Amino acid sequence: MRRALAVLVSAALLLSGVPPLHAQSALPSMGDGAEMTLAAERRLGDEIIASLYRDPDYMDDAPLQEYVQGIFQSLVDAASARGELLPDLHERFAWQVLLGRDRQVNAFALPGGYLGVYLGLIAVVSTPDELASVMAHELSHVTQRHIARLIAQQGRQTPLMIGALILGALAASKSPDAAQALMIGGQAAAVQNQLNFSRDMEREADRVGYGLMAPAGFSPQGFVAMFDKLQQANRINDNGSWPYLRSHPLTTQRIADMQSRHALAGSAQPPAPLQHVMMVARARVLMRPGVDAWRQWAAAPQDAGFAQLGRAARVQAWYAAALSSLQLKNMADARKALAGLIQDVDGDAAAQRQAHLLAAELELQDGRPAEALAQLQGLPDNRRPELLLRTQALLRQGDTASIAGALQTWVANHPEDAGAWQALAQAWQQQGQLLRAVRAEAEAQVAHHDYAAAIDRFKAGQDLARRGGAQDYIEASIIDTRLRAVESLLREQAAQR
Template identity: 70%
Template sequence: MTDFKPKWPSRHTGKALAASLLIAFGVLQAPGIHAQPALPTLGDGLELTTSAERRIGDSIIRELYRDPDYVDDPVLQEYVQGIFQSLVVAARARGELSPELEERFAWEILLGRDRTVNAFALPGGYMGVHLGLIGVVASRDELASVMAHELSHVTQRHIARLMAQQQRTTPLMIGAMVLGALAASKSPNAGQALMVGGQALAVQNQLNFSRDMEREADRMGYGLMAPAGFAPEGFVSMFDKLQQANRLNDNGSWPYLRSHPLTTERMADMHARLPSGQASLSLPVATLEHAMLAARARVLSRPGIDLLRQWAAEPASTGFAAQPLPKRVAAWYAAALSQAQLRDWAGARRMLEPLRQAVQGDASALRQARLLAAEVELQAGQPEAALQLLPAAGGTRPELALRSQTLVRLGRGSDATSALETWLATHPQDATLWQLLASAWQQQGQPLRALRAEAEARAAHYDYAAAVDRFKAGQELARKRNGPNDYIEASIIDTRLRTVASRLREQAAER
């Protein structure tokens, strides 16, 4: 058995990651592998505590932050996190989210550049969403349906229950191996058959348990849709897309070897939940904002030069003018962003003009068009033009991040500092904005504050070793400086170093 290396599950379903967790934290160890320390238990001795589950999630997330596929795009992050928070609020209102769970879990979304249609739940309230999923869904309701399903895995503690179930099936596997070893003394083939048969029985029990969880997550997730402000029909239309995406390997064969119910079974269940008298599925309406952000996800998933060129040329194709407005808006957005990726700034600006005109009556879509225009100007080396497109103050994280980058580029880091510090006071886990603050302080000749901000950025991603290194560098620098501001900053660094060093020791002990 090899050590579990958390990665974005690029070519697997999200639940394959849960299966990997079972292997990683199972009690059965292969010969030569050191046994894992016992997991904290509660009640019947089989279920993880919420604190233990959060620690497991933190350890996995720490690896995902380092994965090249991890992406922090403020525009997409805000959109997906907003949908997720609406679902969390609905789960709380319906009594599906206990106060303990809400307090101890992270409730955080991570985006991955993977182009597959997938999302996955992790221990501790984390959720991974592939850009491929955002790029294929036709509406925010369809995206919400997938996230509602995964959220239900978290609120119902399915991962903890899977681990408990594996502990119950472990004696079956151990018994099969013992019987196999005894039988092998007479017949090697008989011994192998006994071991394989016993393991198959244990695995089958585990698969049956997982199928029940998938049905429960479907049912609970469907119930969250309307209270969260989403059309429940998005659940059914999303199942249609999943069936198309998996039609090559979801052809109905060997259903008893699946950890999920057949897609067709789940689709029938969702159709049965539609309001009585609704003969056919009413597809959720795609907003212009969603069309734009789905296009953004497709471009940022690194599809290759050929596809970027194809998207850049789409608005000039025959019959383009006859397409519905959401499709044209998505095409203009994808064309502008693709041209920017190809470093054709003039081409990107040409695509932005019809895009802005098309979304004039939609405030959310117009905001996205302005953000894209500012992004293009900044990438084109025109920070002054980018700043003209951004609000002087206020806005949410995308505006703050883009305006701070622009001000630093202009050598005006002092103008960005106050807004960044205000944001980070309430969002201390925002590593990207901590790094921007470090750049702003460095530009102002404040290396001690810059070092602290760099350390906070590392700590926000649970890289406590790197954070300790930065804090110690700050201590060393503080010894060489004697200003009053440096004394205050040095005191903050000393306090934070003790806290983060303690977390590093805990992290080492857990490993």
């Protein structure tokens, strides 16, 4: 929290000279925010996520990341097609989801097109439409330049006040109480003005986000269902486990607006696909609920009446049982649950893929790389979960020559993928290509915007080349070029601070 606040305050110091908006309507017109350039907003987002990447709760789980990012990308594409996302904004911003392992039910938008989603939110949504509704709302905060407009409206306030208000409004802190303390730490009148502006932004994000649902392939009923879920939590729960309610407070006007829009649209929410219930189960298991919860989920398929459950409920229980048993190192029970899962997902291609990915994960943890590769046979070669699992299996077999090319192609198309760069570094290390391995390690640090660490690795590569430890002159030249580029990025970052 302190790191995030420091980043926001440093950005506010640069922007505190921006003149305030002289007039503000009840609902600000879309497109405001020109006072803060797109480049400045992207740099601010990069600064914030550089801290989030170092947070112990940040996680890179390939199946969950792919699933959530896929939903987000569908919404981004819909926003672009509808004209809500202007071409310059689309090109300059990252449009990337970061997952947090925390159990709190929360999500937040950040400058530069970044979106934070906690596993606690994934764990409580009943359908992908509900998850999409939250992400559409947060996406609309970005496309409508709410962050830039927020800074512009607070231009007369001190930089510290600006940073604190942004931090509270975006729920960057994991503690609702801390966020609330930041919000009330300044002048009461300024806070009230900011809250009023935030309510306007919430209504606008509702309206724009709702319009993205159907074009992105999701039922608009997901918006109403999620509002109903949040409203119920608001009535019965005030212990901070639903921080989304703190940063996005429900009002009767917002609820009525969504209900009326749904009544006019007349759409129904379809049942959840099997892949979705499997990802919900994965989120619940991986958000560290404790050994007792894992044991309970591992034993769930043995309960009386389990066979009478619906297919989706059984699939979710099988998946949670297999992954929980895997966390408990109980391979025998994990295999039993996996066998039941594979039987129940028969005929559903997306669910079958997730079952085989889980099976490969189990085999790797059990020290059986050949069996893990067998589970991955027939699955796509160009998708991230399969690519990373195959790499780990081949690394254990001492045979990475067949995967290095695929990894190189992947990072060429996804240079921001730190996990893939690390996998490539391991592959090259095993092949004895030490200079390439060092460069891949450096590129992984660049992907996480840790330019100082990246420079250290690039310089290590230069030292290796000078000592004659590697004869790859082309690679040495690439390292020299990349070092100069990253040093420039570091200087720019320091100047902004």
